[in-house]
Amino acid sequence: MHKDTAAPRPVRHPPQEPGPPPPGGLLWDLTGDVRTVLTLPPAMALQVAHPAVGAGVDDHSVFRTDPWGRARRSLDSVLLWVYGGDRAREEGRRLRTLHAGVRGTDAHGRAYRALDPATYAWVHATGFPVMRHARGYLGRPFTEEEERRLYAEWLQVGRVLGLGDRDMPQTLAAFWPYYRRMLDDEIESTPVLRELVSLTAAVPAPTGGPAALRTPLRVLWPLLRPPFLRLRAFVTVGLLPPEARQAAGLPWTGRQERRLRRFGWAVRVTAVVLPERLRYFPAARRARAQHRAGTYPG
Numbered sequence: 001m002h003k004d005t006a007a008p009r010p011v012r013h014p015p016q017e018p019g020p021p022p023p024g025g026l027l028w029d030l031t032g033d034v035r036t037v038l039t040l041p042p043a044m045a046l047q048v049a050h051p052a053v054g055a056g057v058d059d060h061s062v063f064r065t066d067p068w069g070r071a072r073r074s075l076d077s078v079l080l081w082v083y084g085g086d087r088a089r090e091e092g093r094r095l096r097t098l099h100a101g102v103r104g105t106d107a108h109g110r111a112y113r114a115l116d117p118a119t120y121a122w123v124h125a126t127g128f129p130v131m132r133h134a135r136g137y138l139g140r141p142f143t144e145e146e147e148r149r150l151y152a153e154w155l156q157v158g159r160v161l162g163l164g165d166r167d168m169p170q171t172l173a174a175f176w177p178y179y180r181r182m183l184d185d186e187i188e189s190t191p192v193l194r195e196l197v198s199l200t201a202a203v204p205a206p207t208g209g210p211a212a213l214r215t216p217l218r219v220l221w222p223l224l225r226p227p228f229l230r231l232r233a234f235v236t237v238g239l240l241p242p243e244a245r246q247a248a249g250l251p252w253t254g255r256q257e258r259r260l261r262r263f264g265w266a267v268r269v270t271a272v273v274l275p276e277r278l279r280y281f282p283a284a285r286r287a288r289a290q291h292r293a294g295t296y297p298g
Contacts, residue, residue, distance in 0.1 A: 018159035020081060020088040023291045026146060027153045030131065031082040032284020035271055039127075039134045040074065041232060042239040045196050046126040046187075049248040052112035052119045054190030060102045060114075063192075068207045075281075081157045083287035085297050092160045107190070121167040122182060124158045129179060133241040137264030139271070148172050183247040193248060197233040199226070234260070 021027045030036070048054040057063060063070050080091040102114035112119065128151055135142055142150060151172040158168055169175040195201055205221035207214070217224070237250045238260040245252055271279060280288065290296040 017089045018156065019086075020084060020160055021153035021156045023287070023296055025153050026150045027082045027157070028284075028288065028291075030150075032079060032280045032288070033271070034274075034279060034281065035134075035138045035267060036078070036281075037075065038138065038235055038267070039130050039239060040071065040078075041196070041236040042134070043126050043130045044074075045193055045236050045248070046130060046240060046244050047123050048190055048192040048196065049187045049244075050119065050122050050182075051106040051108060051110070051186070051188060051190055052116070053114075053123055054192040055104060055106035055112055056102050056114050056119075058192050059104045064195075064202075065204070066207075067203055072208065076283075079281060079283045081160055083284055085287075088160050092162055096162045115162075117164070117167045120161075121158070121163055122186075124154075124161060124163060125168060125175075125179070125182075128154045128175070129241050129244065130239065134239045137239065137260060138267050151175060180243070183243055187244070187247040189249040193250075197236055197250065199229050199233060201229060203229065234263075238263075 048057050061070065077091055077095065081088050084091060096115065099114040099120075104112060106112050114120065131150070131154075132142060132147060155168060155170065159165075169178045203225060205218045205225075209217075234256070237245060237252055238256060240248070240250065242252070276285060276288070287296060
């Protein structure tokens, strides 16, 4: 009787979920920097300029009733994508669950679904051209090699959020034709976009923050809201790449451009002299300190 000499079947392990971008990478320097808050409004504007995204935000978001809470939650989520380690994967799963029921009909009568790969990919893709453009005002412009590295790290974040490799261009060279095609074929002046740059939007007073400031802010908000709306519109439109502004029908003058350059210079000069404890958000500071000490758990 012969023994069975067949080779044992290999053990099949389930595929490992994608992890966040590498500690010490470009996104580790950029995302937790306080200047990030200036890039969130233009990124959102470019997202909602897509009719499906704009309709989803219009129908399902609390951006009108709780804009400050929504902004805080968005920033916390972005920080987790980069600095969260294993929690980045959890956040990606949470976001997919949160958006699973976001669906409806856009202004053109077309059905939309938030997790449709093309729509979901656009929401993520917008961060890259906005980061790249804003960097020219708020910091030292990226070199070509840095742009390639940054795009590769942004793709990795997309994988954490549940995007497949087929959903987004896999190289920077392939990204730009995709981006231009989206601007030409999809982007328009949606109602939500117009509201985000409106100078008369009914934005409620800020919530959260130190308790001692809440009542004064609430009382003074009728006086503070107009300059806030002007600043929000200025930053939102100004930090959009010019081709995105044009596609979305947002005017921009030479005078505004000169003001933006002066504003960017002031932000840049201030940021580079700030100590790390003031320049980075707490979650980013903790992760960066752990990485330097060799104790980062991610």
